[in-house]
Amino acid sequence: MQNKQFPPNFIWGAATAAYQIEGAANEDGRKDSIWDYFSRTPGNVKNNATGDIAADHYHRLDTDIALMKELGLKAYRFSISWPRVLPDGYGAVNNKGLDFYKRLVDKLRDNNIEPFITLYHWDLPMALQNAGGWLNRRIVDWFTEYAQVMYKALGDRITSWCTHNEPNVSSYLGYKVGIHAPGVKDDATFAQVVHHILLSHGDAVAAGRAMLPNAQFGIAPAISQNYPATEADTPIVKMMWNHGPGLILEPVFFGRYPDVNSSVKPIILSGDMERISQKIDFIGINHYFSMWFKLNKDGYPERVTKDLPVTDRNWIIYPQGMIDMLHTVKNTIGNVPIYITENGASYPDVVTADGCVHDKERAAYYKGYISAAADAINQGIDLRGYFAWSLIDNFEWEMGYDSRFGIVHVDFETQKRTVKDSGKFYASVIRNNGVVE
Numbered sequence: 001m002q003n004k005q006f007p008p009n010f011i012w013g014a015a016t017a018a019y020q021i022e023g024a025a026n027e028d029g030r031k032d033s034i035w036d037y038f039s040r041t042p043g044n045v046k047n048n049a050t051g052d053i054a055a056d057h058y059h060r061l062d063t064d065i066a067l068m069k070e071l072g073l074k075a076y077r078f079s080i081s082w083p084r085v086l087p088d089g090y091g092a093v094n095n096k097g098l099d100f101y102k103r104l105v106d107k108l109r110d111n112n113i114e115p116f117i118t119l120y121h122w123d124l125p126m127a128l129q130n131a132g133g134w135l136n137r138r139i140v141d142w143f144t145e146y147a148q149v150m151y152k153a154l155g156d157r158i159t160s161w162c163t164h165n166e167p168n169v170s171s172y173l174g175y176k177v178g179i180h181a182p183g184v185k186d187d188a189t190f191a192q193v194v195h196h197i198l199l200s201h202g203d204a205v206a207a208g209r210a211m212l213p214n215a216q217f218g219i220a221p222a223i224s225q226n227y228p229a230t231e232a233d234t235p236i237v238k239m240m241w242n243h244g245p246g247l248i249l250e251p252v253f254f255g256r257y258p259d260v261n262s263s264v265k266p267i268i269l270s271g272d273m274e275r276i277s278q279k280i281d282f283i284g285i286n287h288y289f290s291m292w293f294k295l296n297k298d299g300y301p302e303r304v305t306k307d308l309p310v311t312d313r314n315w316i317i318y319p320q321g322m323i324d325m326l327h328t329v330k331n332t333i334g335n336v337p338i339y340i341t342e343n344g345a346s347y348p349d350v351v352t353a354d355g356c357v358h359d360k361e362r363a364a365y366y367k368g369y370i371s372a373a374a375d376a377i378n379q380g381i382d383l384r385g386y387f388a389w390s391l392i393d394n395f396e397w398e399m400g401y402d403s404r405f406g407i408v409h410v411d412f413e414t415q416k417r418t419v420k421d422s423g424k425f426y427a428s429v430i431r432n433n434g435v436v437e
């Protein structure tokens with residue numbers, strides 16, 4: 001393999017999300033989110049795990065920032081817990097909650113680590129869910145109010161604002177399939193929720209432009225790469241795009257929904273599509289795997305297996321898929337600045353007698369995907385940065401603590417952190433600004 005170098009100023013980071021790492025679920029004025037409620041309901045999460053303590057990041061800020069420093073991170077992507085800042089979703093601001101994020105941002109800046117904020121990574125305040133949640137159109141105003149609270153509190157210290165993390169996934173798993181909070185399985189609800197999420201994105205961007213003219217605004221869908229099993233299955237590729245990332249990116253970039261060939265349509269009021277299609281400055285892409293599909297006898301896509309390596313989640317490892325995906329995005333929406341806002345792999349790690357975590361498969365995964373990122377840049381993709389998912393092992397939604405994605409191991413009994421071999425590999429990538437053999 002040749003050395004893979006990146007442009008100067010390429011941003012190397014790692015990512016986390018509030019509910020997955022913070023813990024301190026009932027402290028300093030925070031109230032429940034839909035994930036607190038969902039995970040405390042028996043049977044929803046493996047081993048009935050909750051994020052009550054998670055990686056206890058709320059109390060371990062200094063340790064975790066020291067780890068980021070040790071790894072040499074240039075940037076840290078994290079999300080704000082809406083119910084920590086606005087426990088009832090809107091109205092009274094919880095200053096103790098806000099102070100936590102002010103401290104985090106100040107400490108990052110003191111350490112020359114650029115903070116990248118995501119406003120919504122799935123922890124909707126339960127108070128809002130009780131008022132209809134994402135199905136109630138008033139949520140667009142509630143979200144915009146929350147965004148404005150954050151712009152006002154941190155706008156002088158933050159350049160990059162991402163409105164929603166994987167809106168295609170949170171809506172699909174939470175409102176269509178029901179395996180994520182709030183556990184709804186209803187096609188009409190799903191369609192309307194997507195529309196309200198998109199509207200909230202657009203209005204939050206517009207509010208941000210008015211308050212912070214120099215800031216950058218974006219959104220981060222999850223985009224896997226889908227291939228047809230045979231040539232006859234090629235229509236599946238477009239179908240999967242339209243139901244997944246296209247459902248987010250086409251309204252945002254073109255002000256129209258892709259054709260999903262469904263009788264279930266959201267209620268769209270006059271002016272909505274203009275509000276959704278605000279100009280944005282970047283897209284974040286969360287990319288993990290590729291999939292192959294064939295059309296089954298009913299005309300629906302069905303996954304086919306491939307003789308390729310997989311992670312412990314059965315996610316196919318195929319770095320070329322990330323390059324192909326980036327070209328699809330560029331060909332569809334234009335050469336917009338892109339950050340890979342999440343990329344990583346889950347494996348069942350063990351701390352060995354030498355006190356280390358020799359996660360060579362994860363290290364190989366990173367080598368493959370980071371090399372692919374370099375190739376994509378050489379092929380003309382405007383890729384500005386890359387964030388490993390995740391900085392530390394954490395609460396992996398319906399999988400609880402049974403799926404580890406960290407480049408730093410967390411012992412959830414003692415909260416001890418151990419940099420994995422993949423973390424050491426990633427640190428070397430950052431030091432060398434690329435993969436050096």
Ligand code: IFM
Nearest residue numbers: 017166286342389396405
């Ligand atoms: O842990 C999640 C994250 O919250 C969203 N993107 C995918 C990750 C791994 O499943």
